[in-house]
Amino acid sequence: MSRPYRVAIAGTGGIAGAHAEALRAAVTGPSAGAGTSGGDGTSVGVGTGRAELVAAVDVELDRAKTFAETWSIPLATTSLAEALDSGQIDLVHICTPPGSHVELAAQALVAGATAVVEKPIAISLAAVDELLAAEAASSGSVAVVSQHRFGSGARRLRGIVESGAFGRPLIATCNTLWYRDAEYFAVPWRGSFEIEGGGPTMGHGIHQMDLLLATLGEWTEVSAVAARTSRDTSTEDVSMALVRFESGVLASVVNSVVSPRQTSSLRFDFENATVELDHLYGYEDQDFTVTAAPGFEDEITAAWAKGPAGQPSNHLAQLTAVLDALDSGQEPPVRLADARTTLELVAAIYKSSFSGRPVARGGIASDDPFAQRMDGTGAPWS
Incomplete structure (x- = not known):
């Protein structure tokens, strides 16, 4: 891609700063000797910027404005739709509370953007399956933050x-x-x-x-x-x-x-x-x-002693991989289907805990209460 990817960040709380910092640090091109190099060959701190922060979105406008001023972002708004309508957006980084992840990611997909979503990707298996359907119908895709x-x-x-x-x-x-x-x-x-x-x-x-x-x-x-x-x-x-x-x-x-x-x-x-x-x-x-x-x-x-070295587990490591995948026309990691596997384990832990029985992989059907909510039929202490 010849131009930087245009990025909106939805949710400007604490974790959004890690995303903004990683996006600013993501570069392309050989090291010019001024930065450091990751063990996988990724240059850090030099080269050509790969991402341009163009919109900050938050339910609290003042917080969006403060974040935008901090990171020199031209648009601050309470509406992701407004950000998407403001010009071509390539990526939407979703850093909001988990309950809003699916709705915002779906908006990004409708606009053909790639949604980079913090974990947990959704608060239920049913919600993930809704998002999988939305992804299948879109030219965009979902990458789930799993930096470790x-x-x-x-x-x-x-x-x-x-x-x-x-x-x-x-x-x-x-x-x-x-x-x-x-x-x-x-x-x-x-x-x-x-x-x-x-x-x-x-x-x-x-x-x-x-x-x-x-x-x-x-x-x-x-x-x-x-x-x-x-x-x-x-x-x-x-x-x-x-x-x-x-x-x-x-x-x-x-x-x-x-x-x-x-x-x-x-x-x-x-x-x-x-x-x-x-x-x-x-x-x-x-x-x-x-x-x-x-x-x-x-x-x-x-x-x-063999293998990669020198790369910490941080947002830059994964976002670099996301941008590399987009550059080559591939689906960015970690795929939504991969994240569902982890979320299914979470749901199974809750179901086993609240039912007192083991739960097999695939044992939570779409009509199971534990597919709709992690507390299923209700926590014992509720």
Whole structure:
């Protein structure tokens, strides 16, 4: 594409700044020596700008205007339709609360734009399926923000799994142990099944669970429990799940917003090595630890030394991949259908927790209450 992609950002809260910063940093062309280079060859901070921020949209006009002034955006408005009518928009970055994602993404698709949507993509499986239908009828597409997939450490790990260099993966753990106090939940849309879609299973742990699935492949069954232990919300504040994978791997998943020592961690035990990732909101290569089984030290060290390096898991990593895909006429990552797989696991965790029974992949039909809402027939504490 000869001109920069024209971008509107809908929702100008905290995460919108990360999108704007990544879009400004996304460049094309060889490094001129003034910037840094990602391990996958991506130049950062030099070259030709690939994106032009042309509209800021927010339900509060003053907030949209402040964001527009901060990022030198010419149009501030409360209407995405107005932004789309103002001139050709190539991408719409949707950074609003989850309950509005599908409606705004559908507007972008009708205009033929690509919608780049923050997780969770929607607050129900039914809503995702509506958006899949809208995408099929549009010349545009949907890319779901899953930035942890794009760090070099995760890409190196996926290569290890695909090559079998560490032996078969056997067990895994996936923990999102965060702390959110009463002030955090004072924001009206938080802690609500109606607007946020759920608690830490939906809005916090989904990024780590997405990386778990991207690494290990198709899941087949989940057994789970969820509870509201402390926070004054409509949703759970803790959930625990046991997930079976098609490959035979077993994984435990814990999501919490009541854990004062915060951590995001994944662990993968292979036949010949353990790979651990410990971080909070984003990782770099040094956040991975690899431990070889006795007698496999040289082999494991050599295998881990191969592959990409130097790319943190951040919005720039994924947005660069999105722009690269658009440049080549391909569908940008992460596809809506891929994100639905993760959201189906979330829905299954809720259904298993509230029904007391395991839930198989594909076990939530379109007419199931848990397809319509994550709390299905109602949380036990409601």
